[in-house]
Amino acid sequence: MLASHNRTEMVAAWVEERIGNRLFLPGKRIPSVRRLAQLLGVSPFTVAAAFENLAVAGLIEARRGSGCYVRAPQRAEPTTVEPPQVNLAWLMHNMLASAAAKGPGMGVLPAGWLNGSAAAAALRAIGREPPARLLEAGKAQGFEPLRLMLQYRLAALEIEADASQIILTTGVTHGLDLVLRTLVRPGDTILVPAPSWFGAFAILAAHRARVIAVPCTADGPDLSQLARLIAEERPRMLVLSATAQNPIGFTLSMSAIDAILAMARQHGTLVFEDDIYSDFGAEGATRLAARDGLNQVIYAGSFSKTLLGNARVGFLACRRDHAAMLAERKILSGFTTPEINERLIHKILAARGQAQRAAELRRRVADARASLQRRLEARGFRVCGEPESGMFLWVDLACDADEVAVRARSKGLLVAPGSLFFPDPRQSSFARFNAASSTTGLDAVLDLAVAR
Template identity: 45%
Template sequence: MTNTPAFAFTRAEGEPLAEQIVRAVAARVDERLLRPGARMPSIRQFAASHGVSPFTVVASYDRLVAQGYLESRRGAGFFVRERQPVPARLATQPAAVPDSLDIAWLVRSMFRQAPLGFQPGSGVLPVGWLDGPAVANALRALSRQNCDGLLGYGPPHGFLPLRQQLQLKLAEMEIEAGPEQLVTTLGVTQALDLVAREFCQPGDTVLVDDPAWFLMFGSFAALGLKVVGVPRRADGPDLAQLEHLAALHRPRLFVINSVLHNPTSSSISAAKAFQVLRLAEQHGFLVVEDDIYCDLHPGGATRLAALDGLQRVIYLGGFSKSMAANLRVGFIATSRERALRLSDRKMLATLSTSDLGERVVYKILSEGHYRKHLDRIRARLDKARPGALRRLETLGLAVESAPAAGMFVWVDAGCDTNALTARALGLDILLAPGSLFSPNQQPSTRMRLNLAALQDPAVWRFLETRGA
């Protein structure tokens, strides 16, 4: 037996004995009281000398091996492992700002800021606005069920009960789609990628709103597609430009946020929605309706998929903005034939999506708490919006069209927002400059602000001085 010092454990602490052993041994290793290479007592020796069961020691040693404190040598026992020093915390100093800001830079910066606090350039709600207990409760409930269904691949179209629940959700928006018309995805990002890969070839043109969600610009370009922007107005796309560009480029797709457009939070009018569908039929392109922000809208919005019956519209949705970004659960609603093609394309890309994440989302949706959660989010945004808009105007940040719903406001700062973003990053404040929201990536005086993130006094101090 080694000269390992004895440990004191108690059953009165309320902490399981295995966890006490792991904590005590780990502390001795971290404090160098147990040196690398030292042999640990055998399982029976440790159990006998400390009055615990061998099963408890086995569980403890296994966890210490998994955490890198011990190593198991077959036939020889357990030994203290050499550990690399771990920094107390990751460096949080801003990365150097490149000469030219691009999409990859903004995405890297967003993840560097994780977990996101009050970052006005973020595209998601602060964590404190989301319903963490609902996600945790759903996970706990799943852990108590038979785990056989979690151990294999999920079905190609996605978890059937979730698709049946989505059928009900879509019906409330007057979008008729059976489960066989729905394909689950790893968020809307994968949904867009699958659609582009299935229905486009290198060299094809894809029309997008301008401004629009920046990530798809780089994704489409990587597929060899030409991305052309259609100017966005307060009530939808510029129809004259859409008609001109459709005739000129013969696009395969037109990707549009019809409701709570990113970055302006505007929504399409019924009149323009009908005209978009008319032009799609006339020029032979598919309309991809990205409705990721649908749950932040109070209701009554016009949706292209409802007007079209999913004949020429491919509808995309998900829960990253309102439930949990980390679940990565999105979906596609389209015709049966296209849904089958997209499920095959999905299998070629990832075999299947995470059945666990889809079961969590199904659990939350089916229990009815999600509606109340959305009511709370919308109420908080409605409360924050008027004061924030007035204050922005007071500071000289012009808002062309004040949004009535949603989390974003599109402002004109009156200066190059690339330079403004660089100054903000020096203070660990993340902004989203307007240049990134246009396919041509030209410098812009505009930027997107997240209303939910305009609760931090430091953000307002920066906006007041513009970092001067």
């Protein structure tokens, strides 16, 4: 004799088979519990249990006082597949999706270009230190030996700042966030070059700043437009890079730097100088902070692009009263930055041969940038200017770069479309190409642009 659950399954299968063969038609009543029990030689309880299973599966439905009916198949609503929205979240997600991410849209150097052995050696050296050092809470301004080292590194750029004027951060993004929290009020006007680093836009929006774009050329911001905007809008701050600018790669001339600083001083505008790509800057390039003496300028740098991205160590250099305010804000908003990371960067920088390795990396990036520009121009694509520094080129694809980005992603390649590099939504035919990561999939991406 069959077990009760097997009999239930048998009854359910019997009914389902007849529904599938259209012996029991959609919308029509099926035999009652009592009738099926007599027909199949099972108890009414077994049939009732089978009906419950069929109802859960969506094959039949009970109608009060009328019995059970075969459910009509649900008509599938027509679905439309929305194209992915190309925005900052889309780009960052795809950049960080996996270690296998590749393509000209990457924002970092390939891991193979960096010195992993130096990082490993520094980690081992820290492990040999007295355990008590690893348990220290850290200081508001950051690990002092690294700040002292930065004092001399900044002096090589003709930026005069002692250790008390340097605040360690978890990168330039954190540095900008600290400055906004400390020195900018919601609703204050901030000027940004257009195009420029898209990460700043999200931070500025979070602080409810009023963002105005300053048009840029291959040589830098349009100075006449900048002068008009500073005079009319009286901005609290200008965010700018003097060399290796992201994404155009321009280096400001000395006359442009002096003109910008004169405008800033006249109208009391702070300048946040983003020098995250300092190690790839043009030889002998002058920084805004060097000409200003850290009066109007707050200088920001980082080691995440050239030494160790995971360590997330950056810094701010500014005048003393600003440094004191930023250190206090840093404590209130997140206590201290991880000193173990700062110790790690300090050891890497102090290692023998580090200066030579940095120079070799600079030459490699410069060679890759020149090679990429030749390849692009050979295929008829226009590059904005002839950048002397940095790892990026601003390339005109002569079509909607968002469409190219979406199509490239379906092939496993990342493209950074120009629309992301403006604070206001707009269509752009430009895309930012990373010279170091463009060796993979370059022709495939360019083929997609040509096909458009």
